[in-house]
Amino acid sequence: MKTLKDETLFRLIHDYLSVYLPDQRCCSPNTVKSYRETLNQLFDFITLEKSIPLTDVTFETLNCRMISDYLNWLEKERHCSVSTRNQRLAGIRSFFKYAGRMDLTVTVYQKDLEKVPFKQTGSKAVDFMTEEALKAVLAQPDTSTKTGIRNLFFMILMYDTGARNREILDLRVTEFRADSKTPCVHLTGKGNKKRIVPVMAKTVEHFRNYVTLYHSGDSSERYLFYIVRNGIVQQMSDDNVARFMKKYGNAAKEICAEVPDNLHPHLFRHSRSIHLYRAGMPLALLSEWLGHAQLETTMIYAYADTEMKRDAIQKATGNHNPLMSSAQTPCWKGDDQIIRKLYGLK
Numbered sequence: 001m002k003t004l005k006d007e008t009l010f011r012l013i014h015d016y017l018s019v020y021l022p023d024q025r026c027c028s029p030n031t032v033k034s035y036r037e038t039l040n041q042l043f044d045f046i047t048l049e050k051s052i053p054l055t056d057v058t059f060e061t062l063n064c065r066m067i068s069d070y071l072n073w074l075e076k077e078r079h080c081s082v083s084t085r086n087q088r089l090a091g092i093r094s095f096f097k098y099a100g101r102m103d104l105t106v107t108v109y110q111k112d113l114e115k116v117p118f119k120q121t122g123s124k125a126v127d128f129m130t131e132e133a134l135k136a137v138l139a140q141p142d143t144s145t146k147t148g149i150r151n152l153f154f155m156i157l158m159y160d161t162g163a164r165n166r167e168i169l170d171l172r173v174t175e176f177r178a179d180s181k182t183p184c185v186h187l188t189g190k191g192n193k194k195r196i197v198p199v200m201a202k203t204v205e206h207f208r209n210y211v212t213l214y215h216s217g218d219s220s221e222r223y224l225f226y227i228v229r230n231g232i233v234q235q236m237s238d239d240n241v242a243r244f245m246k247k248y249g250n251a252a253k254e255i256c257a258e259v260p261d262n263l264h265p266h267l268f269r270h271s272r273s274i275h276l277y278r279a280g281m282p283l284a285l286l287s288e289w290l291g292h293a294q295l296e297t298t299m300i301y302a303y304a305d306t307e308m309k310r311d312a313i314q315k316a317t318g319n320h321n322p323l324m325s326s327a328q329t330p331c332w333k334g335d336d337q338i339i340r341k342l343y344g345l346k
Helices: 007-024 029-049 064-076 082-102 104-113 131-138 146-161 165-169 201-214 238-255 265-278 283-290 295-316 336-342
Strands: 184-188 194-198 226-229 232-235
Touching: 007 029, 007 082, 029 064, 029 082, 064 082, 064 104, 082 104, 131 146, 131 238, 146 165, 146 184, 146 201, 146 238, 146 265, 165 238, 165 265, 194 283, 238 265, 265 283
Parallel strands: none
Antiparallel strands: 184 194, 226 232
């Protein structure tokens, strides 16, 4: 059997997948599987497309040119989307970052990889609710009924915490710490990552009112939000949430044109994030608060805010402003030689 040319590379890969990701970063099995598939696909590309035996692959082989070729191959030959391309690059960068910490000699290769940029997806600014739209939506539940009280508290909690829909549905009563000095909610996010999110005093009031109706005398280990079907208590489903949000969204749209056409749970997370960012919360702190694994994910909120600023500037710039006047197109009278010379084509 031929020996490995760079045993350090494969030893670090083993430790990264078997120890670092599952034990130190507490990633879920699916997340570890995704990182493993990324590295395997990269090695398949090197061995099959570049005809380099796996035993000859070294950190030097995995240079910026090789990674760029691999990413281009994903798009052109495998017809993968730009988001998939970026996801693969993020996975490779993550491994190199770990390897650089474990072995300082790898740092030079980690820096070389940084030359490979993430590709722009061209996606539009993230959708969110204005504060007026949010008020209109929260005014829709009929709080004279138990269901209305439940639905209102659900939306308020989702907005206040900026949590994902699944994170709210998975909450147990005991994970809402209303009696602590600083009221907070213990959330479990993607990859089984835990985070603690503070909640406002008004949210605590809604919580106390809600548990009085829905959890009086119940075990605190039960799901915070549930339904009763055929006499059996069940965890509330995503479909149940989608139904009442659609209903409230349609009703709110009739009284407030700013309400988005399709009200869905993630809009509350986006809206809270935008409102916090515009109020001055730094992106790094916002990223941690949202439970994002990478800061790049949080950048969508900075992009959205940039678009709002652009829109405001355009509205404030009058038609007579020089910036709004149309540039005069030069008339070349068909003289192709002058055009070529002027623009450096000759």
